[in-house]
Amino acid sequence: MPGQSTPNISLQPVSVMSDGGSHEGRLVFSGSDLVAVFAKISAEENAGGRSGRGGWFLEAGFGPCGILMTHQPSVFPTLEEAIAWVRERLKSGLASS
Amino acid sequence: MPNPLVLKLEQRDRLSDDEKRVLESAISRVRVVEADEDIVHEGETPSESSLLLDGFAARYKIFSNGRRQITAIHVAGDFVDLHSFLLKTMDHGVLALTPCRVAVVPHAALEKITADHPHLTRLLWLNTLIDGAIHREWLTAMGRLSATAHMAHFICELFLRLETVGRTDGATIHLPLTQAELGDTLGLSTVHVNRVLQELRKEGLIRWQGDALTILDWERLEKVGEFTPTYLNLQHEHR
Numbered sequence: 001m002p003g004q005s006t007p008n009i010s011l012q013p014v015s016v017m018s019d020g021g022s023h024e025g026r027l028v029f030s031g032s033d034l035v036a037v038f039a040k041i042s043a044e045e046n047a048g049g050r051s052g053r054g055g056w057f058l059e060a061g062f063g064p065c066g067i068l069m070t071h072q073p074s075v076f077p078t079l080e081e082a083i084a085w086v087r088e089r090l091k092s093g094l095a096s097s
Numbered sequence: 098m099p100n101p102l103v104l105k106l107e108q109r110d111r112l113s114d115d116e117k118r119v120l121e122s123a124i125s126r127v128r129v130v131e132a133d134e135d136i137v138h139e140g141e142t143p144s145e146s147s148l149l150l151d152g153f154a155a156r157y158k159i160f161s162n163g164r165r166q167i168t169a170i171h172v173a174g175d176f177v178d179l180h181s182f183l184l185k186t187m188d189h190g191v192l193a194l195t196p197c198r199v200a201v202v203p204h205a206a207l208e209k210i211t212a213d214h215p216h217l218t219r220l221l222w223l224n225t226l227i228d229g230a231i232h233r234e235w236l237t238a239m240g241r242l243s244a245t246a247h248m249a250h251f252i253c254e255l256f257l258r259l260e261t262v263g264r265t266d267g268a269t270i271h272l273p274l275t276q277a278e279l280g281d282t283l284g285l286s287t288v289h290v291n292r293v294l295q296e297l298r299k300e301g302l303i304r305w306q307g308d309a310l311t312i313l314d315w316e317r318l319e320k321v322g323e324f325t326p327t328y329l330n331l332q333h334e335h336r
Contacts, residue, residue: 019245019292041288044295048276049287057288067286074286 009083016059020045025059026079028086035090036065038082046075056082064089100200101174101262102148106220108261110336116217123206124148130193136177139190143181145203149173152197153274155282158189167282169231170194170255170274174262176224182207195273223336230328239284242323245293247283249322252303256312257326268315273308297321 008031016025016039023039037060043053058074061067065086067074076082103117112120127150130136136147136154149171156169156177168189171177177191182204211218231254238247259270274282276290283290297303302318304311312318 019289019296045288045291047287047291057286075288 009086011079011083018059026056028065028083030086030090033062035063036061036082036086038076038079041075049075051075051077053077058082061089064092098263101150101264102176102224104262105174106224108331109223109333110220111333112217112220116214116220119210119214119217123202123210124200125203125206126201128199128201130197130199132193132195132197134193136191136193136197136199137181137187139187142186143178143204145201146179146182146207147177147191148200148202149175149177150198150200153194153272154197155192155194155278156189157192157281165281166284167278168235169228170282172255172258172262173264175228176202176221179207179221179225180228194278219336223330227330230330234328244283244285244289245296246322247285248279248290248293249297249302249318250324251279251283251322252297252310252312253315253319253322253324253326254329257329257331261331267311268313269309269311271308272305272310 010029012027012029014025014027014037016023016037018039023041025037025039027034028036028038036058038056039059041054041057045057046052046054055075055077056079058065058067058076076085100117100121103112103120106112125145130152136149137143139158151173154171154175154177155167156171157165157167159165171191177199178187181187207221210221234254238250242250255272256265256270259265264270276287279285280287280290285293294303294305297318298305300317300321302312302314302321304313318324
């Protein structure tokens with residue numbers, strides 16, 4: 001249940017096929033549940049974004065990490081920041097976005 | 098330069114000189130709205146309507162978490178809040194995306210048109226019906242087209258709407274929208290906007306340099322976007 005304890009987060013390297021080809025990516029699990037898929041994107045793919053630099057893009061999110069639940073932008077400068085966001089989402093659950 | 102609303106209406110029906118005069122004289126003043134400023138605020142009850150003469154504007158709603166959805170892009174010749182004449186309170190805002198020149202038409206002048214000029218009244222009604230048709234088309238595109246097809250559809254539509262008001266240069270339009278604004282319009286992330294534009298460029302369908310967007314292959318772009326312009330009601334008919 002969200003909000004009851006710090007979720008046990010684990011990462012699994014994957015390759016993600018998206019428009020523009022194959023990207024280095026990570027599956028993010030909370031316990032045994034898949035909660036997010038991040039892909040490493042170039043600065044070109046993030047042009048016009050808040051930072052305009054490359055980073056880790058939330059390709060897909062599930063439950064509290066769902067795409068529609070996120071603030072813009074959904075690109076994080078580092079994987080650590082992306083995971084910190086996942087933890088925060090899992091803690092706050094659906095109550096706030 | 099003729100009033101772009103006149104150009105927009107003349108594409109679809111004949112306007113008499115008298116009707117053109119009436120439209121011109123309905124304008125009380127012209128104001129300039131800077132980029133990123135509201136032309137009309139959500140919640141406002143305007144006593145006048147705004148006709149866009151130059152620039153790009155967006156209808157939008159903002160959610161509590163700061164996310165924005167743009168529900169319409171307006172170009173020269175669009176009467177961005179004609180409906181406030183009858184709906185009174187704005188249920189959304191209209192924002193200038195670029196510096197905009199706006200002709201202000203008091204609701205009293207619109208009321209006089211509806212009292213004295215039935216054909217012109219029908220044409221203003223047509224104008225809001227076309228806005229409605231565009232909303233339906235956007236809803237369908239948003240719900241059922243792929244991101245790439247949706248972008249292609251959007252570009253085709255905007256090109257034809259700008260062509261109607263004489264704002265194209267060959268196959269090129271001036272489109273000063275940012276990736277974030279396009280994303281808010283199409284319901285896509287900035288990343289997806291970049292990816293689909295890259296895809297359309299790679300396929301040789303468009304070229305986008307600075308603010309200049311050139312359509313390199315109209316037929317294929319139309320096909321990718323499943324674009325049929327019926328909903329824009331571009332044909333000249335008695336209405």
